[in-house]
Amino acid sequence: MGDHHQFGSGETEEAVLHRLRLLERVYDPVTTRHLETLGVARGWNCLEVGAGAGSIATWLSAKAGPEGKIVATDINTRFLHQIVNPNIEIRQHDILADPLEENQYDLVHCRTLLMWLRDPGKALRKMADAVRPGGWLMLDEIDYGSILSVESSNPSAAAFSDTWRMGIEFLRKNRIVDPYFGRRVRNLIDQLGFIEGKNEGWTRICRGGEPMAQFDLAAVQMAAQPMINAGLIGPEKLEMMQGLLMDMTFDYPGLTMFSAWGRKPGER
Numbered sequence: 001m002g003d004h005h006q007f008g009s010g011e012t013e014e015a016v017l018h019r020l021r022l023l024e025r026v027y028d029p030v031t032t033r034h035l036e037t038l039g040v041a042r043g044w045n046c047l048e049v050g051a052g053a054g055s056i057a058t059w060l061s062a063k064a065g066p067e068g069k070i071v072a073t074d075i076n077t078r079f080l081h082q083i084v085n086p087n088i089e090i091r092q093h094d095i096l097a098d099p100l101e102e103n104q105y106d107l108v109h110c111r112t113l114l115m116w117l118r119d120p121g122k123a124l125r126k127m128a129d130a131v132r133p134g135g136w137l138m139l140d141e142i143d144y145g146s147i148l149s150v151e152s153s154n155p156s157a158a159a160f161s162d163t164w165r166m167g168i169e170f171l172r173k174n175r176i177v178d179p180y181f182g183r184r185v186r187n188l189i190d191q192l193g194f195i196e197g198k199n200e201g202w203t204r205i206c207r208g209g210e211p212m213a214q215f216d217l218a219a220v221q222m223a224a225q226p227m228i229n230a231g232l233i234g235p236e237k238l239e240m241m242q243g244l245l246m247d248m249t250f251d252y253p254g255l256t257m258f259s260a261w262g263r264k265p266g267e268r
Contacts (some may be wrong), residue, residue, distance in 0.1 A: 015077075015222075017079055022214050043107040109127075111141075133264050149161075160250075205252070
């Protein structure tokens with residue numbers, strides 16, 4: 001896959017942070033619900049790869065307490081430095097290029113990371129190696145497939161779905177992102193030999209203007225200029241998409257966040 005930092009290089013810092021905060025607002029309840037089932041507790045050492053704006057690292061920090069430690073990594077840590085929790089280490093780190101401790105962490109987690117990487121398998125193997133025996137690996141990755149299923153009686157359904165489909169294919173063919181990565185996470189956990197594996201997909205019916213639709217709008221805006229440059233869409237179609245995603249009478253199925261987790265064989 002391509003480098004999403006380069007893909008979004010035209011975004012302002014404010015736009016990037018806005019998108020990350022929307023991601024947190026929509027999906028943090030899903031992620032933390034699954035992390036609760038893993039029993040994250042005081043004294044745990046946790047690794048958050050691609051920590052973004054730091055909400056999950058902060059949540060883990062509260063669960064692990066002063067006896068635990070959270071390592072929050074990102075290739076660009078600009079939105080993490082506001083975190084002052086003493087049990088959080090902020091680390092600038094490229095998961096594909098930089099070394100990572102082995103058999104170190106009670107939990108390793110990433111969200112919407114692997115789908116952007118040119119070699120997700122390499123990143124996943126490094127994360128799996130970082131889990132200590134008896135520890136957990138959890139993956140949260142988005143799948144775009146569900147957003148194409150707009151109820152056909154809606155007069156805007158065909159134009160909305162066709163534009164999304166065009167955008168998804170543009171991203172896939174140009175190896176910018178794997179838009180269907182989410183559906184792979186269960187099998188990836190199994191292939192690693194992790195045990196007690198479970199998975200869940202989560203989405204909802206979005207309505208224009210809601211936080212989930214605003215997150216989708218931010219994604220559209222990030223992709224708009226490259227698609228305009230490629231001659232795939234014009235200003236009118238972009239305006240149509242922006243209008244629908246803010247239209248409080250327009251409902252559509254949202255993206256699906258697939259979560260999968262498993263435990264590394266052995267005892268802690």
